[in-house]
Amino acid sequence: MDIEAQIKALEEEIKRTPYNKATEHHIGRLKAKLARLREEAEKRRKKGGGVQFSIKKEGDATVVLVGFPSVGKSTLLNVLTGAKSEVADYNFTTLKPVPGMLEYKGARIQIVDVPGLIEGASKGRGRGKEVISAIRTADMILLVVDVFNLHQIDVLKKELYEGGIRLNQRPPDVTIKKKERGGIKITSTVPLSIGEDTIMEILREYRTHNADVLIREDVTIERLIDAIQGNRVYIPSLTVVNKIDLMDVDVEGDDVVCISAQNRVNLDVLVERIYEKLEFIRIYLKPPGGKADEEPLIMRRGAKVEDVCRKLHRGMLESFRYAKVWGKSVKFQGQRVGLDHVLEDGDVLTIYA
Known part of the structure; x- marks a missing residue:
């Protein structure tokens, strides 16, 4: 069974298995193995070469516009920065990263429009892996959707998550120091929801048999795996709902800004939120x-x-x-x-x- 088939089989088994205390150990092992195989598949893909997207970072911070094709990313870039990204009503107008510069309160903020993401991007659809690889270098991400396709918010978050990007999260407070002998010693400063046997099984899946592990948060299986792999990126983000001039919409959330790029509605609010989020x-x-x-x-x-x-x-x-x-x-x-x-x-x- 090749690596992609193994990944699919593990994904199906995780979906079929109900999560409870009795299955926690088994699911932890499956998720650890799945994450390890995905990492291995990505390494093989990179070895295969091919055209890569890249972003030349300039200014004081780089903000990347991420969204499906034709949601208004290019229009938003143009009105924020005066850039000349091509605007059209058909998919995949933007074929490579297009940068512009926003100056606000003394800060030079680079805004970059990248090719649109689609469902399955993290698995390679629509050159998604190359685009996600470029997005990983961003200082901030704007998830751009329009009022008619709010479901795309969850799709984009899922694709970025699968690509190793953690939005509005801090790295897990877990320290793992490998050693030559002595087994695995787990120390926690807070009560843990997952058992020590699950933690040890996950570590063994990554061929870690001797280590001192210090945990300072009630870590989940997913965040423990993130800490072990150590290749996740943690990026602040805002969700931008575009084209609110075409339909009334009520989208709640501290990290949501509703705008009309075409009619320049709420752009001042968006720029201020970008500035604040970049700290x-x-x-x-x-x-x-x-x-x-x-x-x-x-x-x-x-x-x-x-x-x-x-x-x-x-x-x-x-x-x-x-x-x-x-x-x-x-x-x-x-x-x-x-x-x-x-x-x-x-x-x-x-x-x-």
């Missing part, structure tokens, strides 16, 4: 002995001094000696810090190189 911070650079710049450097929350050096000039990392910081991220003003210091919004930074 930008402003860093003011101050030359040694001089005054701080009036124009801030735009970074993402969690940025370190190292990230600032890399953004300014890669050579600065090689000649870096130390930095001084004034602001909320330090205990006292003008504190001397290293490359791994995490900055906060409004910090003033002097780099000594």
Whole structure:
């Protein structure tokens, strides 16, 4: 039985098996094996070569428009950035990534329209695997649907999930340290819903027989597998419902914005939500002995001094000696810090190189 047939058989068995405490161990093993086989199939596909999509990232962050063909992604890109992505009423108008630049509150936000996804994209339909591979590099994803096809929201989320993209999630708080001997030792700081025998069986499926496992959340089988594989990407997203001028629609959710790209309805709301979701911070650079710049450097929350050096000039990392910081991220003003210091919004930074 080839690898694709094995994957299909496992998917069917998981569907047939009811989930309960008695079957948890069995389902955990099946899901672990399924995830491992999918990863193996993907590696084989990449070895086979072929044309790949890629996104050349520019600006302070990259936002990718993801949706079925003909939902208005190209129109949205054009009105947000002034780009000239081809607009037409037939499918697959966009055949390669088309970028544009949105400038807002001092931030340069790259918006990229990629070829449309369809159901089955994660399995290769419509060059879906190549498109999803490009999407994985995004800093943020906009799921774009129109008012007549709201069911596409769940389809898109499923295809991205199968492609290893986790929307609006944080990485599982699980640490796995492999060792040469001693078996598997599981330590948890919270009560767990899945049993230790299930956790151990999943680890063994990945040929991990000796490891110290520290779990700090009530992890599910799926998130445990994500932690073991370590190749998932965690990307913030918003769902954009387009063409609301054509039909009244009530879509609830904190991460949903209803717009009309054609008539420019609610675009100001969408741009503000994009800015908020990207969690930008402003860093003011101050030359040694001089005054701080009036124009801030735009970074993402969690940025370190190292990230600032890399953004300014890669050579600065090689000649870096130390930095001084004034602001909320330090205990006292003008504190001397290293490359791994995490900055906060409004910090003033002097780099000594």
